[in-house]
Amino acid sequence: MSDKIFIFDTTLRDGEQVPGCQLNTIEKIEVARTLEALGVDVIEAGFPVSSPGDFNSVVEISKAVSNPIICALTRAVEKDIDVAAEALKFAKRGRIHTGIGTSPYHIKSKLNSNPDEILDRAVRAVKYAKRYVEDVEFYAEDAGRSDNEYLARVVEAVIKAGATVINIPDTTGYCLPGEYGAKIKYLMENVSNVHKAILSTHCHNDLGMATANSLSGVLNGARQVEVTVNGIGERAGNTALEEVVMAIKTHHGLPFHTNINSQGIFDASRLVSSLMNMPVQANKAIVGRNAFAHSSGIHQDGVLKNRENYEIIDPVDVGIKESAIVLTARSGRAALNHHLSQMGYTLTKEQLDDTYNRFLVVADQKKNLSEKDLSELMGDANDLQKSVELELLQVVSGKSTLPMAIVHLKIKGVSCAATAEGNGPIDACFNAVKKLIEQEFTLGEFLVQALTRGSNDLGKVHVQVEHKGRVHYGFGANVDIITASVEALADALSKII
Ligand SMILES: CC(=O)SCCNC(=O)CCNC(=O)[C@H](O)C(C)(C)COP(=O)(O)OP(=O)(O)OC[C@H]1O[C@@H](n2cnc3c(N)ncnc32)[C@H](O)[C@@H]1OP(=O)(O)O
Ligand SMILES: CC(C)C(=O)C(=O)O
Numbered sequence: 339m340s341d342k343i344f345i346f347d348t349t350l351r352d353g354e355q356v357p358g359c360q361l362n363t364i365e366k367i368e369v370a371r372t373l374e375a376l377g378v379d380v381i382e383a384g385f386p387v388s389s390p391g392d393f394n395s396v397v398e399i400s401k402a403v404s405n406p407i408i409c410a411l412t413r414a415v416e417k418d419i420d421v422a423a424e425a426l427k428f429a430k431r432g433r434i435h436t437g438i439g440t441s442p443y444h445i446k447s448k449l450n451s452n453p454d455e456i457l458d459r460a461v462r463a464v465k466y467a468k469r470y471v472e473d474v475e476f477y478a479e480d481a482g483r484s485d486n487e488y489l490a491r492v493v494e495a496v497i498k499a500g501a502t503v504i505n506i507p508d509t510t511g512y513c514l515p516g517e518y519g520a521k522i523k524y525l526m527e528n529v530s531n532v533h534k535a536i537l538s539t540h541c542h543n544d545l546g547m548a549t550a551n552s553l554s555g556v557l558n559g560a561r562q563v564e565v566t567v568n569g570i571g572e573r574a575g576n577t578a579l580e581e582v583v584m585a586i587k588t589h590h591g592l593p594f595h596t597n598i599n600s601q602g603i604f605d606a607s608r609l610v611s612s613l614m615n616m617p618v619q620a621n622k623a624i625v626g627r628n629a630f631a632h633s634s635g636i637h638q639d640g641v642l643k644n645r646e647n648y649e650i651i652d653p654v655d656v657g658i659k660e661s662a663i664v665l666t667a668r669s670g671r672a673a674l675n676h677h678l679s680q681m682g683y684t685l686t687k688e689q690l691d692d693t694y695n696r697f698l699v700v701a702d703q704k705k706n707l708s709e710k711d712l713s714e715l716m717g718d719a720n721d722l723q724k725s726v727e728l729e730l731l732q733v734v735s736g737k738s739t740l741p742m743a744i745v746h747l748k749i750k751g752v753s754c755a756a757t758a759e760g761n762g763p764i765d766a767c768f769n770a771v772k773k774l775i776e777q778e779f780t781l782g783e784f785l786v787q788a789l790t791r792g793s794n795d796l797g798k799v800h801v802q803v804e805h806k807g808r809v810h811y812g813f814g815a816n817v818d819i820i821t822a823s824v825e826a827l828a829d830a831l832s833k834i835i
């Protein structure tokens with residue numbers, strides 16, 4: 339039997355402390371319902387004394403959500419506790435989370451006090467909160483930098499006063515995993531009544547170790563983990579819900595489980611990110627845009643052979659449909675062929691080699707290639723035996739210059755070149771082409787389009803050429819719009835010659 343790890347989500351309290359992430363009550367209810375569907379055990383809904391809006395949010399979340407415990411934060415101050423209790427009055431199961439700083443920094447330079455007085459205030463706050471609710475969680479703020487022996491005395495005293503959960507926050511994200519785990523172990527071994535409460539981790543990410551510290555806490559006896567979606571929170575943030583949940587789920591050997599429906603993780607991440615205007619960094623573990631994206635040829639080939647060669651988590655398990663094989667200049671034939679076959683193309687080895695070489699030319703100029711880009715590439719590849727091919731193009735253009743072009747074509751396998759002027763760079767190119775083509779033709783339509791977005795995008799050119807009463811279409815695509823234009827013209831002329 340594995341032990342259950344309780345997931346305490348503080349996205350709406352610690353997460354919402356991030357500048358610019360404040361939510362209104364309706365938005366908070368939407369997040370709370372999502373957290374409920376995700377299966378979190380506790381939702382920390384706010385700090386009711388802090389503002390009428392936050393008070394109201396705790397009230398409304400208490401009404402809207404029924405499964406998780408609804409928790410409200412307070413200082414070790416009676417008024418805070420009175421207001422929190424009032425805000426929780428509609429909660430089916432309400433918890434008051436009260437506490438005070440226990441590190442030398444907080445005791446002396448924040449609270450201007452001494453250890454005995456702080457211990458006394460801690461006990462009084464817990465007893466006061468117990469008048470309202472059975473479920474009282476106590477936090478020893480800055481426990482990460484608190485002396486373990488003193489911390490153990492505080493924890494023992496607040497459990498005796500009735501605290502049911504004891505939060506050991508690494509408020510400043512200072513601890514190393516071994517150090518934080520040792521702190522939890524010390525409390526487990528030196529607090530005589532520790533079995534009457536659950537120890538909880540609340541780790542901040544100032545040194546990038548919030549998840550490691552939380553798991554170290556769990557390995558040493560903590561059974562509740564305080565987290566936020568996407569790891570948002572004060573400064574560098576809190577432990578990310580998705581990281582702890584998936585670390586426990588992925589390591590089958592760990593004797594722990596959570597109640598989280600992991601398939602809801604990605605949607606929850608996107609909801610929080612969009613409501614809080616807080617983008618998720620691309621390489622964020624589990625929920626970042628690149629968390630399941632493979633862009634280098636060796637990895638792509640490996641993933642296509644067996645996903646598990648390069649993935650420890652099935653993306654479906656976190657609500658992402660499938661991994662992405664992103665085409666870049668670092669991709670290989672396996673990835674290109676995978677995309678082309680998904681688009682319905684079946685290529686021989688020689689065709690794939692040829693397409694791959696042309697793909698690399700475009701890929702070197704673009705960050706990544708879309709399916710549309712591939713269509714354009716295949717449009718080029720449809721007729722590998724064109725009778726008119728562009729070999730070289732050099733153009734002079736700009737403000738206060740005379741547009742000029744040097745064009746080298748291969749016509750039926752024979753190379754030739756011409757230079758021409760024009761009233762623009764494309765006109766100059768087309769004039770040069772006309773000098774090289776014996777057949778009479780007139781340009782019908784000329785259409786230039788950017789395919790998707792961005793100045794690094796492929797330009798797509800369609801031309802219509804009239805010859806002896808017939809219209810011929812030509813098409814070109816290139817990151818250089820002038821090259822695309824001449825290639826389109828060459829494509830159309832191939833159909834005449
Ligand atoms: C680590 C954390 O994330 S803690 C939660 C942080 N979240 C917030 O602070 C958001 C909500 N806060 C607020 O709305 C306001 O700060 C309030 C309503 C709590 C207090 O506002 P004010 O009365 O104006 O006090 P102010 O914010 O300037 O200072 C905080 C006071 O609380 C005291 N205090 C801080 N933590 C605690 C605590 N846990 N228990 C008792 N007193 C505390 C400070 O010592 C300071 O008191 P002082 O003015 O006597 O020195
Ligand atoms: C209020 C407490 C739990 C906190 O957020 C912290 O110490 O980081």
Ligand SMILES: [Mg+2]
Nearest residue numbers: 352509540572
């Ligand atoms: Mg915190």
